Amino acid sequence: MESKSTILLHNITPDEFKEALILSLKEVILELLLETKKEKPLEYLTRKQVAEIFKISMVTISDWNKKGILKPYRIGNLIRYKSNEIEEALTEIPFRRYN
Structure with a gap:
C-alpha cells in the first residue's frame, strides 16, 4: 500500500x-x-563531408567557394571548413503566403 x-x-x-x-x-x-x-567544440570538415551534409557534388563545393557562399581554410594541401560557418552559410527563406 x-x-x-x-x-x-x-x-x-x-x-x-x-x-x-x-x-x-x-x-x-x-x-x-x-x-x-x-x-560546441570547433570541428573542421573536409570537402567531402560538406558535400555529404548538403548532398551536393564536389563541383558545387568548388563553385560555392568561388562565389563566397562557403569559406574554405587551407593548411598545406588540405582544405577544411569550420562546422559553425557551414551552419551559418544556410540562409533562411522567408515564407510567402500566396492567396
Missing part, C-alpha cells in the same frame, strides 16, 4: 508559493538554455 505524504507550508500564501515556484522554474529553464547554447 502506498503511503501519502503531506507537505504543510506555513507563513506563505498560495499566491506567494506560486510566484516562488514560477521564479524557480524560470531559473532552471534559463540554466538549461544557457547550457545548450554553449559553443
